[in-house]
Amino acid sequence: MTVYGVIGVGAISAAIVRGLCRTDQADPPPTVLLSPRNAQLAAELAEHFPTVRVAESNQQVVDGASVLLLCLRPQDAPPVLSALTFRPGLPVVSVMAGFTVRALADLVAPVTDLARSIPLPAVELGEGVTPVFPSSPAAITLFGQLGTVLEVPDEQTLEALSASTATVAAMLKYMETTSAWLARKGVSAPLASRYVAAVFAGVLTPLQTAAAVDFRALSQDHQTPGGINEQFLGVLEQAGLSRAVEGGLNQVLERLDPSQNHGSADGNLPVS
Numbered sequence: 001m002t003v004y005g006v007i008g009v010g011a012i013s014a015a016i017v018r019g020l021c022r023t024d025q026a027d028p029p030p031t032v033l034l035s036p037r038n039a040q041l042a043a044e045l046a047e048h049f050p051t052v053r054v055a056e057s058n059q060q061v062v063d064g065a066s067v068l069l070l071c072l073r074p075q076d077a078p079p080v081l082s083a084l085t086f087r088p089g090l091p092v093v094s095v096m097a098g099f100t101v102r103a104l105a106d107l108v109a110p111v112t113d114l115a116r117s118i119p120l121p122a123v124e125l126g127e128g129v130t131p132v133f134p135s136s137p138a139a140i141t142l143f144g145q146l147g148t149v150l151e152v153p154d155e156q157t158l159e160a161l162s163a164s165t166a167t168v169a170a171m172l173k174y175m176e177t178t179s180a181w182l183a184r185k186g187v188s189a190p191l192a193s194r195y196v197a198a199v200f201a202g203v204l205t206p207l208q209t210a211a212a213v214d215f216r217a218l219s220q221d222h223q224t225p226g227g228i229n230e231q232f233l234g235v236l237e238q239a240g241l242s243r244a245v246e247g248g249l250n251q252v253l254e255r256l257d258p259s260q261n262h263g264s265a266d267g268n269l270p271v272s
Protein backbone atom coordinates (compact mmCIF):
# COMPACT_ATOMS: atom_id res chain seq x y z
CA MET A 1 0.00 0.00 0.00
CA THR A 2 1.46 3.36 -1.05
CA VAL A 3 2.14 5.95 1.63
CA TYR A 4 2.55 9.38 0.05
CA GLY A 5 4.71 11.64 2.19
CA VAL A 6 4.24 15.36 1.48
CA ILE A 7 6.83 17.98 2.43
CA GLY A 8 5.30 21.43 2.02
CA VAL A 9 1.56 21.59 2.70
CA GLY A 10 0.23 24.47 0.62
CA ALA A 11 -1.94 25.27 -2.40
CA ILE A 12 -0.71 22.63 -4.82
CA SER A 13 -0.13 19.81 -2.34
CA ALA A 14 -3.61 20.35 -0.88
CA ALA A 15 -5.04 20.02 -4.41
CA ILE A 16 -3.05 16.78 -4.88
CA VAL A 17 -4.23 15.36 -1.55
CA ARG A 18 -7.85 16.28 -2.24
CA GLY A 19 -7.53 14.72 -5.69
CA LEU A 20 -6.07 11.50 -4.29
CA CYS A 21 -8.84 11.28 -1.68
CA ARG A 22 -11.78 12.19 -3.90
CA THR A 23 -14.66 9.80 -3.67
CA ASP A 24 -15.31 9.11 -7.37
CA GLN A 25 -12.43 6.61 -7.63
CA ALA A 26 -12.77 2.84 -7.76
CA ASP A 27 -9.78 2.21 -5.45
CA PRO A 28 -9.72 3.29 -1.81
CA PRO A 29 -7.65 6.43 -1.19
CA PRO A 30 -3.95 6.01 -0.33
CA THR A 31 -2.40 6.86 3.01
CA VAL A 32 -0.93 10.39 3.09
CA LEU A 33 1.56 11.70 5.64
CA LEU A 34 1.80 15.50 5.77
CA SER A 35 4.61 17.72 7.04
CA PRO A 36 3.49 19.64 10.14
CA ARG A 37 4.07 23.23 9.01
CA ASN A 38 1.02 25.20 7.91
CA ALA A 39 -0.67 23.37 10.76
CA GLN A 40 -4.12 24.72 10.00
CA LEU A 41 -4.29 23.42 6.43
CA ALA A 42 -2.65 20.12 7.43
CA ALA A 43 -5.20 19.69 10.24
CA GLU A 44 -8.09 20.53 7.88
CA LEU A 45 -6.95 17.87 5.41
CA ALA A 46 -6.42 15.28 8.15
CA GLU A 47 -9.83 16.04 9.64
CA HIS A 48 -11.58 15.77 6.30
CA PHE A 49 -9.88 12.63 4.94
CA PRO A 50 -9.52 9.52 7.15
CA THR A 51 -6.35 8.27 5.39
CA VAL A 52 -4.47 11.56 5.87
CA ARG A 53 -2.25 12.09 8.94
CA VAL A 54 0.03 14.90 10.07
CA ALA A 55 3.58 13.90 11.01
CA GLU A 56 5.51 15.38 13.90
CA SER A 57 8.49 16.39 11.78
CA ASN A 58 9.68 16.55 8.18
CA GLN A 59 12.07 13.65 8.91
CA GLN A 60 9.12 11.54 10.07
CA VAL A 61 7.46 12.22 6.69
CA VAL A 62 10.57 11.05 4.82
CA ASP A 63 10.92 7.94 6.97
CA GLY A 64 7.25 6.98 6.77
CA ALA A 65 6.76 7.59 3.03
CA SER A 66 6.92 4.97 0.29
CA VAL A 67 6.77 7.86 -2.24
CA LEU A 68 7.88 11.36 -1.26
CA LEU A 69 6.37 14.52 -2.80
CA LEU A 70 8.37 17.73 -2.61
CA CYS A 71 5.99 20.71 -2.67
CA LEU A 72 8.04 23.47 -1.04
CA ARG A 73 8.46 27.00 -2.35
CA PRO A 74 11.75 27.14 -4.25
CA GLN A 75 13.45 29.44 -1.73
CA ASP A 76 12.56 27.09 1.17
CA ALA A 77 13.72 23.85 -0.47
CA PRO A 78 17.53 24.01 -0.01
CA PRO A 79 17.55 24.69 3.76
CA VAL A 80 14.65 22.31 4.46
CA LEU A 81 15.90 19.39 2.36
CA SER A 82 19.54 19.65 3.34
CA ALA A 83 18.50 19.15 6.98
CA LEU A 84 16.90 15.75 6.17
CA THR A 85 18.27 12.22 5.68
CA PHE A 86 16.99 10.18 2.74
CA ARG A 87 17.21 6.43 2.12
CA PRO A 88 18.58 5.41 -1.30
CA GLY A 89 15.52 3.50 -2.62
CA LEU A 90 12.92 6.19 -1.87
CA PRO A 91 11.04 7.40 -5.00
CA VAL A 92 10.83 11.21 -4.97
CA VAL A 93 8.48 13.35 -7.08
CA SER A 94 9.09 17.10 -7.14
CA VAL A 95 6.53 19.70 -8.19
CA MET A 96 8.92 22.59 -7.47
CA ALA A 97 9.55 24.97 -10.34
CA GLY A 98 13.13 25.81 -11.22
CA PHE A 99 15.00 22.86 -9.66
CA THR A 100 16.77 20.78 -12.27
CA VAL A 101 17.03 17.03 -11.81
CA ARG A 102 20.73 17.54 -11.07
CA ALA A 103 20.03 20.16 -8.36
CA LEU A 104 17.33 17.97 -6.83
CA ALA A 105 19.62 14.94 -6.85
CA ASP A 106 22.13 16.92 -4.79
CA LEU A 107 19.44 17.98 -2.32
CA VAL A 108 18.01 14.49 -1.76
CA ALA A 109 21.17 12.36 -2.14
CA PRO A 110 21.49 9.35 -2.18
CA VAL A 111 18.03 9.13 -3.83
CA THR A 112 18.20 8.20 -7.54
CA ASP A 113 14.50 7.60 -8.35
CA LEU A 114 13.62 11.22 -9.08
CA ALA A 115 10.87 12.77 -11.21
CA ARG A 116 9.95 16.39 -11.85
CA SER A 117 6.36 17.37 -12.59
CA ILE A 118 4.03 20.32 -13.21
CA PRO A 119 0.68 19.57 -11.56
CA LEU A 120 -1.94 22.32 -11.72
CA PRO A 121 -4.98 22.84 -9.48
CA ALA A 122 -7.23 20.74 -11.79
CA VAL A 123 -5.62 17.64 -10.20
CA GLU A 124 -8.04 18.23 -7.34
CA LEU A 125 -10.89 17.16 -9.63
CA GLY A 126 -8.91 14.35 -11.26
CA GLU A 127 -8.66 16.49 -14.41
CA GLY A 128 -4.98 17.42 -14.33
CA VAL A 129 -2.77 17.16 -17.41
CA THR A 130 0.61 16.75 -15.74
CA PRO A 131 3.93 16.89 -17.58
CA VAL A 132 6.59 14.64 -16.04
CA PHE A 133 10.36 14.37 -16.63
CA PRO A 134 12.15 12.13 -16.08
CA SER A 135 9.38 9.63 -16.08
CA SER A 136 9.18 7.29 -13.08
CA PRO A 137 6.67 4.61 -12.11
CA ALA A 138 5.86 6.58 -8.93
CA ALA A 139 5.10 9.79 -10.87
CA ILE A 140 3.04 7.99 -13.50
CA THR A 141 0.97 6.18 -10.87
CA LEU A 142 0.48 9.37 -8.82
CA PHE A 143 -0.58 11.69 -11.62
CA GLY A 144 -2.46 8.92 -13.44
CA GLN A 145 -4.83 8.95 -10.45
CA LEU A 146 -5.21 12.72 -10.87
CA GLY A 147 -5.89 12.91 -14.60
CA THR A 148 -3.56 12.48 -17.57
CA VAL A 149 0.24 12.13 -17.46
CA LEU A 150 2.37 13.73 -20.19
CA GLU A 151 5.78 12.06 -20.32
CA VAL A 152 7.90 14.77 -21.96
CA PRO A 153 11.13 13.91 -23.82
CA ASP A 154 13.66 16.15 -22.04
CA GLU A 155 14.15 18.68 -19.27
CA GLN A 156 14.16 21.70 -21.62
CA THR A 157 10.66 20.76 -22.73
CA LEU A 158 9.58 20.53 -19.10
CA GLU A 159 11.07 23.99 -18.36
CA ALA A 160 9.31 25.54 -21.37
CA LEU A 161 5.97 24.00 -20.38
CA SER A 162 6.55 25.22 -16.83
CA ALA A 163 7.21 28.77 -18.12
CA SER A 164 3.98 28.67 -20.12
CA THR A 165 1.97 28.07 -16.93
CA ALA A 166 3.06 31.53 -15.76
CA THR A 167 0.51 33.02 -18.15
CA VAL A 168 -2.54 31.96 -16.13
CA ALA A 169 -2.69 34.89 -13.68
CA ALA A 170 -2.39 37.31 -16.62
CA MET A 171 -5.28 35.59 -18.38
CA LEU A 172 -7.40 35.90 -15.25
CA LYS A 173 -6.40 39.56 -14.92
CA TYR A 174 -7.58 40.08 -18.50
CA MET A 175 -10.92 38.50 -17.58
CA GLU A 176 -11.11 40.62 -14.42
CA THR A 177 -10.48 43.76 -16.48
CA THR A 178 -13.28 42.80 -18.88
CA SER A 179 -15.63 41.98 -16.03
CA ALA A 180 -14.84 45.24 -14.17
CA TRP A 181 -15.35 47.22 -17.39
CA LEU A 182 -18.81 45.63 -17.76
CA ALA A 183 -19.64 46.58 -14.17
CA ARG A 184 -18.58 50.17 -14.87
CA LYS A 185 -20.99 50.13 -17.83
CA GLY A 186 -23.81 49.35 -15.40
CA VAL A 187 -23.94 45.55 -15.63
CA SER A 188 -24.33 44.02 -12.16
CA ALA A 189 -21.01 42.62 -10.90
CA PRO A 190 -22.26 39.01 -10.48
CA LEU A 191 -23.78 39.00 -13.98
CA ALA A 192 -20.61 40.55 -15.44
CA SER A 193 -18.27 37.94 -13.93
CA ARG A 194 -20.61 35.07 -14.69
CA TYR A 195 -20.94 36.13 -18.30
CA VAL A 196 -17.21 36.64 -18.85
CA ALA A 197 -16.47 33.22 -17.30
CA ALA A 198 -19.15 31.58 -19.47
CA VAL A 199 -17.83 33.18 -22.68
CA PHE A 200 -14.32 31.81 -22.05
CA ALA A 201 -15.49 28.44 -20.72
CA GLY A 202 -17.58 28.02 -23.86
CA VAL A 203 -14.46 28.34 -25.97
CA LEU A 204 -12.06 26.43 -23.72
CA THR A 205 -14.04 23.53 -22.25
CA PRO A 206 -14.39 21.61 -25.54
CA LEU A 207 -10.57 21.81 -25.95
CA GLN A 208 -9.80 20.10 -22.67
CA THR A 209 -9.39 16.61 -24.10
CA ALA A 210 -8.07 17.55 -27.56
CA ALA A 211 -4.77 15.89 -28.54
CA ALA A 212 -3.69 19.11 -30.31
CA VAL A 213 -5.27 22.53 -30.83
CA ASP A 214 -4.75 24.95 -33.74
CA PHE A 215 -5.07 28.21 -31.78
CA ARG A 216 -4.39 30.34 -34.85
CA ALA A 217 -7.29 28.73 -36.75
CA LEU A 218 -9.49 29.00 -33.67
CA SER A 219 -8.69 32.69 -33.33
CA GLN A 220 -9.48 33.21 -37.01
CA ASP A 221 -12.77 31.33 -36.62
CA HIS A 222 -13.73 33.84 -33.92
CA GLN A 223 -12.97 36.83 -36.14
CA THR A 224 -15.73 37.76 -38.54
CA PRO A 225 -14.02 39.92 -41.20
CA GLY A 226 -14.78 43.52 -40.25
CA GLY A 227 -16.33 42.34 -36.96
CA ILE A 228 -15.76 43.29 -33.34
CA ASN A 229 -13.35 40.44 -32.43
CA GLU A 230 -11.10 41.43 -35.33
CA GLN A 231 -11.31 45.08 -34.22
CA PHE A 232 -10.44 44.32 -30.59
CA LEU A 233 -7.53 41.99 -31.45
CA GLY A 234 -6.17 44.65 -33.81
CA VAL A 235 -6.17 47.22 -30.98
CA LEU A 236 -4.29 44.83 -28.66
CA GLU A 237 -1.78 43.76 -31.33
CA GLN A 238 -1.06 47.40 -32.06
CA ALA A 239 -0.37 47.86 -28.36
CA GLY A 240 2.18 45.00 -28.57
CA LEU A 241 0.17 42.01 -27.25
CA SER A 242 2.11 39.14 -28.88
CA ARG A 243 5.47 40.77 -28.31
CA ALA A 244 4.71 41.36 -24.62
CA VAL A 245 3.55 37.74 -24.14
CA GLU A 246 6.67 36.34 -25.83
CA GLY A 247 8.93 38.72 -23.92
CA GLY A 248 7.37 37.78 -20.60
CA LEU A 249 7.70 34.07 -21.38
CA ASN A 250 11.37 34.53 -22.29
CA GLN A 251 12.01 36.27 -19.00
CA VAL A 252 10.24 33.54 -17.01
CA LEU A 253 12.15 30.79 -18.84
CA GLU A 254 15.42 32.61 -18.28
CA ARG A 255 14.64 32.62 -14.56
CA LEU A 256 13.64 28.93 -14.49
CA ASP A 257 16.55 27.76 -16.63
CA PRO A 258 19.34 30.36 -16.69
CA SER A 259 21.77 27.84 -18.24
CA GLN A 260 20.11 28.30 -21.65
CA ASN A 261 19.96 31.45 -23.74
CA HIS A 262 16.22 31.79 -24.27
CA GLY A 263 15.79 35.44 -25.17
CA SER A 264 15.55 36.92 -28.62
CA ALA A 265 15.97 40.53 -29.61
CA ASP A 266 12.33 40.69 -30.69
CA GLY A 267 10.86 38.71 -27.83
CA ASN A 268 12.40 40.42 -24.82
CA LEU A 269 10.50 43.10 -22.99
CA PRO A 270 12.18 46.45 -22.58
CA VAL A 271 14.25 46.46 -19.38
CA SER A 272 12.77 49.64 -17.99
Ligand SMILES: NC(=O)C1=CN([C@@H]2O[C@H](COP(=O)(O)OP(=O)(O)OC[C@H]3O[C@@H](n4cnc5c(N)ncnc54)[C@H](OP(=O)(O)O)[C@@H]3O)[C@@H](O)[C@H]2O)C=CC1
Nearest residue numbers: 008009010011012035037038071072073074080095096097
Ligand atom coordinates in the same frame (compact mmCIF):
# COMPACT_ATOMS: atom_id res chain seq x y z
N1 LIG B 1 0.36 26.56 -6.77
C1 LIG B 1 0.43 25.93 -7.94
O1 LIG B 1 -0.55 25.88 -8.71
C2 LIG B 1 1.69 25.22 -8.36
C3 LIG B 1 2.85 25.25 -7.58
N2 LIG B 1 3.96 24.58 -7.99
C4 LIG B 1 5.18 24.57 -7.17
O2 LIG B 1 4.83 24.00 -5.92
C5 LIG B 1 5.62 24.58 -4.90
C6 LIG B 1 4.70 25.04 -3.79
O3 LIG B 1 3.82 26.01 -4.32
P1 LIG B 1 2.47 26.39 -3.54
O4 LIG B 1 1.78 25.17 -3.09
O5 LIG B 1 1.77 27.36 -4.41
O6 LIG B 1 3.12 27.16 -2.28
P2 LIG B 1 2.49 27.41 -0.83
O7 LIG B 1 3.19 28.60 -0.29
O8 LIG B 1 1.01 27.41 -0.90
O9 LIG B 1 2.96 26.10 -0.03
C7 LIG B 1 4.26 25.88 0.40
C8 LIG B 1 4.15 25.36 1.83
O10 LIG B 1 5.44 24.97 2.30
C9 LIG B 1 5.46 25.27 3.68
N3 LIG B 1 6.79 25.28 4.27
C10 LIG B 1 7.64 26.33 4.38
N4 LIG B 1 8.74 25.96 5.08
C11 LIG B 1 8.55 24.67 5.42
C12 LIG B 1 9.31 23.74 6.18
N5 LIG B 1 10.46 24.09 6.76
N6 LIG B 1 8.84 22.48 6.32
C13 LIG B 1 7.65 22.12 5.78
N7 LIG B 1 6.88 22.97 5.07
C14 LIG B 1 7.32 24.23 4.90
C15 LIG B 1 4.80 26.62 3.74
O11 LIG B 1 4.39 26.91 5.08
P3 LIG B 1 4.29 28.48 5.53
O12 LIG B 1 3.16 29.06 4.74
O13 LIG B 1 4.04 28.36 6.99
O14 LIG B 1 5.62 29.13 5.20
C16 LIG B 1 3.63 26.44 2.80
O15 LIG B 1 2.50 25.96 3.47
C17 LIG B 1 6.44 25.71 -5.53
O16 LIG B 1 7.76 25.25 -5.71
C18 LIG B 1 5.77 25.95 -6.86
O17 LIG B 1 6.70 26.27 -7.85
C19 LIG B 1 3.96 23.82 -9.13
C20 LIG B 1 2.86 23.75 -9.92
C21 LIG B 1 1.66 24.50 -9.63
